[in-house]
Amino acid sequence: MANMIMSSSKPLIPLCTIPTKPKFQILQTSIPKITTQKFPRSQILSLASSTLKSLSLLAATSLALAPPSLAAEIEKAALFDFDLTLPIIAGEFLFLMVALDKVYYSPLGKFMDERDAAIREKLGSVKDTSSEVKQLEEQAAAVMKAARAEISAALNKMKKETQTEVEQKLAEGRKKVEAELQEALASLEKQKEDTIKSLDSQISALSEEIVKKGHASNQCQDSAQQ
Amino acid sequence: MNVLLCSINTLKMLYDISTVEVGQHFYWQIGGFQVHAQVLITSWVVIAILLVSAIIAVRNPQTIPTDGQNFFEYVLEFIRDVSKTQIGEEYGPWVPFIGTMFLFIFVSNWSGALLPWKIIQLPHGELAAPTNDINTTVALALLTSVAYFYAGLSKKGLGYFGKYIQPTPILLPINILEDFTKPLSLSFRLFGNILADELVVVVLVSLVPLVVPIPVMFLGLFTSGIQALIFATLAAAYIGESMEGHH
Numbered sequence: 001m002a003n004m005i006m007s008s009s010k011p012l013i014p015l016c017t018i019p020t021k022p023k024f025q026i027l028q029t030s031i032p033k034i035t036t037q038k039f040p041r042s043q044i045l046s047l048a049s050s051t052l053k054s055l056s057l058l059a060a061t062s063l064a065l066a067p068p069s070l071a072a073e074i075e076k077a078a079l080f081d082f083d084l085t086l087p088i089i090a091g092e093f094l095f096l097m098v099a100l101d102k103v104y105y106s107p108l109g110k111f112m113d114e115r116d117a118a119i120r121e122k123l124g125s126v127k128d129t130s131s132e133v134k135q136l137e138e139q140a141a142a143v144m145k146a147a148r149a150e151i152s153a154a155l156n157k158m159k160k161e162t163q164t165e166v167e168q169k170l171a172e173g174r175k176k177v178e179a180e181l182q183e184a185l186a187s188l189e190k191q192k193e194d195t196i197k198s199l200d201s202q203i204s205a206l207s208e209e210i211v212k213k214g215h216a217s218n219q220c221q222d223s224a225q226q
Numbered sequence: 227m228n229v230l231l232c233s234i235n236t237l238k239m240l241y242d243i244s245t246v247e248v249g250q251h252f253y254w255q256i257g258g259f260q261v262h263a264q265v266l267i268t269s270w271v272v273i274a275i276l277l278v279s280a281i282i283a284v285r286n287p288q289t290i291p292t293d294g295q296n297f298f299e300y301v302l303e304f305i306r307d308v309s310k311t312q313i314g315e316e317y318g319p320w321v322p323f324i325g326t327m328f329l330f331i332f333v334s335n336w337s338g339a340l341l342p343w344k345i346i347q348l349p350h351g352e353l354a355a356p357t358n359d360i361n362t363t364v365a366l367a368l369l370t371s372v373a374y375f376y377a378g379l380s381k382k383g384l385g386y387f388g389k390y391i392q393p394t395p396i397l398l399p400i401n402i403l404e405d406f407t408k409p410l411s412l413s414f415r416l417f418g419n420i421l422a423d424e425l426v427v428v429v430l431v432s433l434v435p436l437v438v439p440i441p442v443m444f445l446g447l448f449t450s451g452i453q454a455l456i457f458a459t460l461a462a463a464y465i466g467e468s469m470e471g472h473h
Contacts, residue, residue, distance in 0.1 A: 078251060079421075084259035085361035089269060090369055096273050096330060101322040104280040108295075108302055109321070111287045 252351040262359055264348060269356040271341070272333045301329070305458075312462035313469065320465055323373055327366065328458035331357055335420055335450030339427075339443060355420055355450075363417040367409035370461040378468030386468065408464060412457060419453045 254263040283294035291299055305325040309317040312324075337343075338355025346353055356362045378386035390401040423446040430439040 080360050081251065081262070082361060082364070083261060084256055085262045085265050085359065086365045086368075088261060088266060089356070089362045090365040092266075092269055092273060093326065093330060093366060093369060096276065097322050097326040099277055100280060100326050100329070103277065104284055104298065105302065105305075105322050105325055108284045108287060108298060109306075112299060112302070115289060 250351040252348045262351075262361060264351050264353050265356050265359045265362060268337065268343065268353055269334070269362070272330065272337055272356060275337070276329055276333055301325075305329075308455075308459055309462050312459060313466035316469065317462075320373075320377070320462065323465075324458050324462045327370070327461050328454055331366070331416065331457050332451060332454035334362070335454055336447065338420065338424055339446050339450060354424060357416055358420040358424055360413065360417050363413035364409070366416070366457070367413035370412060370464060371405065371409045373461065374464040374468045377465045381469045389468070412460060416453055416457055419449055423449055 251265075252263045253260045254266075255261075279294075280298065283298045287295055302321075302325070305328060306317070306321055308328070309321050309324045313320055334355050334357045338358060343353035375386075378389075382388075390398055392401075427439055427443055427446055430442055
């Protein structure tokens with residue numbers, strides 16, 4: 001198979017070199033093709049330029065009459081040329097694998113794993129303290145809660161005390177005011193009665209006078225009518 | 227005739243400028259065998275880059291990583307992630323294989339695009355990414371095959387071969403064929419992509435030497451990275467597949 005592909009890659013060889021005998025035959029057979037292709041085309045296109053002709057001629061002649069100096073550069077184009085390079089490269093690869101494992105994969109991998117483990121450990125310990133912190137926080141919250149309850153109880157107590165005190169005072173004041181009011185009302189009533197009494201006596205005096213005066217006027221009228 | 231010779235010369239000159247050296251190798255003889263020297267040289271450079279940078283970065287690891295160490299830690303975590311998703315919980319022993327696969331291919335691919343290899347003239351052929359030679363990719367693919375066979379056999383013993391007649395014995399030929407298509411597809415995918423990428427860039431540069439090839443070069447960098455990832459991921463997937471239990 002390698003030979004087949006090798007032969008298919010032959011056109012990539014420099015055209016002006018002439019390889020060994022079998023290849024020479026191939027090139028010879030290809031010469032007529034080139035000439036028959038190129039001459040009609042130049043005629044059809046009616047370019048008729050001497051350069052084109054000379055180029056095609058040149059191509060043909062350079063293939064046919066290649067100087068022997070060029071033939072010295074003969075080289076088989078070997079794309080699929082297997083030789084001792086293959087096992088040597090395989091050996092080099094294995095050597096590189098072992099060497100890189102020694103200087104790179106193993107030491108650095110080990111180092112990275114150890115660092116990973118260390119970091120994970122540290123992270124774990126950090127997690128522990130976090131639980132501790134949580135506990136402390138809970139304690140603090142409980143203390144705060146108790147204190148707050150205490151304070152609110154004391155506050156309530158104080159509020160109640162002051163309220164009763166205030167109410168007491170309020171009641172006292174109200175009583176006092178009421179008593180004073182009662183007193184004032186009583187005195188007012190007394191004064192009223194007094195005034196009424198005095199008025200009564202005045203009324204009776206006045207009415208007597210009025211009666212007296214009435215009698216007198218009646219007598220006068222009688223006398224006048226008569 | 228003089229004109230003709232002249233034009234032959236100009237044609238050859240033009241050809242030399244726009245030369246695309248495909249399948250041209252710089253050969254060394256080792257014993258009775260030939261090797262592609264340009265591949266070996268570039269692969270040594272890649273290996274040197276990887277080892278030296280890793281040694282420098284990881285030499286003295288700090289708890290709080292700085293630049294180089296940070297980057298290498300990132301890469302290692304990436305490799306571990308890839309291995310873990312493909313192989314499962316028992317990915318540990320396979321991290322070096324998958325990681326080296328990824329890093330070697332990645333650095334090779336990028337070295338072909340980023341390192342100025344052309345400064346160094348070779349007598350023949352040219353320096354390029356090691357992965358644009360079929361030998362490299364096939365070597366890596368075969369190693370992957372060996373790796374997943376080893377993974378399966380070491381995990382399940384001979385019971386591993388029971389997977390060939392799963393779910394029905396009718397699929398036996400297809401299951402056997404898979405063992406050949408896996409390395410073939412792995413190697414040819416990588417080889418074709420990298421070679422095609424470099425060819426496209428070279429051809430574009432020879433046509434328009436300014437600005438135009440730049441987007442293609444960036445696309446090439448992207449493709450190279452993706453190919454490295456695909457190769458490593460598939461290798462890990464094959465290993466994971468052969469290790470997973472059949473219920």
